[in-house]
Amino acid sequence: ILNVEQSPQSLHVQEGDSTNFTCSFPSSNFYALHWYRWETAKSPEALFVMTLNGDEKKKGRISATLNTKEGYSYLYIKGSQPEDSATYLCALFYSGTSYGKLTFGQGTILTVHP
Amino acid sequence: KAGVTQTPRYLIKTRGQQVTLSCSPISGHRSVSWYQQTPGQGLQFLFEYFSETQRNKGNFPGRFSGRQFSNSRSEMNVSTLELGDSALYLCASTPGTLNEQFFGPGTRLTVL
Numbered sequence: 001i002l003n004v005e006q007s008p009q010s011l012h013v014q015e016g017d018s019t020n021f022t023c024s025f026p027s028s029n030f031y032a033l034h035w036y037r038w039e040t041a042k043s044p045e046a047l048f049v050m051t052l053n054g055d056e057k058k059k060g061r062i063s064a065t066l067n068t069k070e071g072y073s074y075l076y077i078k079g080s081q082p083e084d085s086a087t088y089l090c091a092l093f094y095s096g097t098s099y100g101k102l103t104f105g106q107g108t109i110l111t112v113h114p
Numbered sequence: 115k116a117g118v119t120q121t122p123r124y125l126i127k128t129r130g131q132q133v134t135l136s137c138s139p140i141s142g143h144r145s146v147s148w149y150q151q152t153p154g155q156g157l158q159f160l161f162e163y164f165s166e167t168q169r170n171k172g173n174f175p176g177r178f179s180g181r182q183f184s185n186s187r188s189e190m191n192v193s194t195l196e197l198g199d200s201a202l203y204l205c206a207s208t209p210g211t212l213n214e215q216f217f218g219p220g221t222r223l224t225v226l
């Protein structure tokens with residue numbers, strides 16, 4: 001069983017704060033890591049797809065890094081806004097079990113207070 | 115481009131019944147994956163279809179089955195429903211096996 005762990009489980013921050021979450025995973029047979037944002041009453045939406053050790057991706061105020069050798073990824077949000085409130089999921093593709101199968105972590109629930 | 119659509123959005127069934135859920139992927143996407151989301155388990159992979167063939171299956175009992183049609187639309191079926199099957203069922207389509215997945219809004223199934 002491949003375990004993808006995310007921490008913290010939930011986070012409350014004030015508007016304007018910067019924050020970060022962690023996704024930890026077994027590094028053997030790694031193929032790709034995805035970050036998704038899932039807002040209430042909407043569908044999960046992809047933020048980043050990362051495949052290479054040392055990858056850094058950025059989209060507006062959100063960025064992510066990847067370390068495949070030690071098995072972790074960080075997601076950073078700079079200057080959090082109330083609209084960033086959502087569940088952030090990381091998910092892994094592993095070689096040998098791919099073909100559409102993403103293994104998801106439990107998610108980090110972010111609440112940004114105005 | 116229209117997004118992934120799922121029907122119905124909500125469904126209430128009783129134990130022992132069966133149910134069929136439908137998913138229409140984004141035009142041009144040939145891979146469709148299905149996931150179950152429950153409060154305690156998070157998103158769990160059910161199966162994936164590509165060009166009408168099931169290529170991958172998660173750890174779910176045989177009561178869970180699916181199929182894909184030539185237009186890439188997919189259905190999943192759950193027979194002999196149990197209370198524990200109450201969940202949000204999401205489907206996702208993708209243009210390529212390892213690309214980002216595009217999720218539908220889900221079908222909320224309640225089993226009484």
